[in-house]
Amino acid sequence: MSLQNPPVNSLSLEFLTDICISVEKLEMDKTCRGLIITSSLPKVFSAGLDIMEMYGKSPERCGEFWRAVQEMWLKLYGSNMVTIAAINGSSPAGGCLMSMTCDYRIMADNPRYSIGLNETQLGIVAPFWFKDTMTNTVGHRTTELSLQLGQMYNPAEALKIGLVDQLVPEDQVSHYSHTNHDQVTTPDRSKSMMRKPTIDKLTSKREADIQNFVSFITKDSIQKSIGMYLEMLKKRKR
Numbered sequence: 001m002s003l004q005n006p007p008v009n010s011l012s013l014e015f016l017t018d019i020c021i022s023v024e025k026l027e028m029d030k031t032c033r034g035l036i037i038t039s040s041l042p043k044v045f046s047a048g049l050d051i052m053e054m055y056g057k058s059p060e061r062c063g064e065f066w067r068a069v070q071e072m073w074l075k076l077y078g079s080n081m082v083t084i085a086a087i088n089g090s091s092p093a094g095g096c097l098m099s100m101t102c103d104y105r106i107m108a109d110n111p112r113y114s115i116g117l118n119e120t121q122l123g124i125v126a127p128f129w130f131k132d133t134m135t136n137t138v139g140h141r142t143t144e145l146s147l148q149l150g151q152m153y154n155p156a157e158a159l160k161i162g163l164v165d166q167l168v169p170e171d172q173v174s175h176y177s178h179t180n181h182d183q184v185t186t187p188d189r190s191k192s193m194m195r196k197p198t199i200d201k202l203t204s205k206r207e208a209d210i211q212n213f214v215s216f217i218t219k220d221s222i223q224k225s226i227g228m229y230l231e232m233l234k235k236r237k238r
């Protein structure tokens with residue numbers, strides 16, 4: 001599955017819905033042995049959640065958006081397929097979350113790329129299931145530090161903390177993803193055993209999590225922080 005939502009593969013409601021439909025179709029296809037997620041765009045795997053979906057939108061729309069974010073995570077983290085993230089560019093926040101849902105992460109060894117949960121930089125707090133996914137990937141202490149600082153990691157740092165499993169030359173990300181994928185057959189029951197408690201936690205609190213998100217994101221102070229972050233993104237470009 002090659003992500004293609006220019007300019008930066010930000011995860012809008014529409015794009016998330018498309019991703020979920022694609023994963024569902026693959027999941028039902030008996031001939032499909034697994035899934036490699038990568039990006040069709042240069043330099044960016046995914047810029048994470050579409051910030052415009054969280055800025056100046058109605059509570060109803062925010063709720064709909066958040067349900068789609070949850071759905072993407074539930075589908076990918078709970079997938080019965082072998083999943084590999086072929087991270088061929090930067091992958092902040094929701095992009096990092098999407099990578100962490102996969103069984104294995106291969107990243108392009110380009111020091112200009114970065115990956116991490118940077119929510120703190122936007123003045124927002126990563127939800128518990130973002131935190132849980134990271135804890136399951138890199139451990140409690142690294143997650144605590146990482147979330148507090150909104151830390152982004154270059155590929156070498158990401159490999160060191162176990163956020164990615166393998167670094168490869170930029171032009172060989174696809175080759176190595178397929179080679180690794182071929183070495184794995186269908187996931188055994190250990191995958192669901194490891195992930196079930198984390199998945200059940202969100203499933204049982206899904207509606208409350210949506211309510212929390214909507215009341216948090218629509219606060220004036222949070223809208224102001226997001227507005228300032230958007231300004232910063234645009235200024236950085238000039």
Ligand SMILES: CCCC/C=C\CC(=O)SCCNC(=O)CCNC(=O)[C@H](O)C(C)(C)COP(=O)(O)OP(=O)(O)OC[C@H]1O[C@@H](n2cnc3c(N)ncnc32)[C@H](O)[C@@H]1OP(=O)(O)O
Nearest residue numbers: 007008010047048049050051052090092093094124233237
């Ligand atoms: C309780 C709530 C919990 C959930 C919270 C958050 C989860 C998230 O995922 S929030 C999103 C966090 N993402 C980021 O902070 C990434 C910001 N973007 C970047 O760092 C860079 O854009 C990136 C490294 C991805 C790519 O760099 P460039 O190739 O140099 O591109 P530009 O920076 O010039 O961006 C082009 C264009 O896209 C707009 N943009 C970038 N990211 C996003 C995004 N996540 N959502 C919406 N739009 C985004 C950027 O502003 C530029 O727009 P224009 O100026 O209009 O061209």
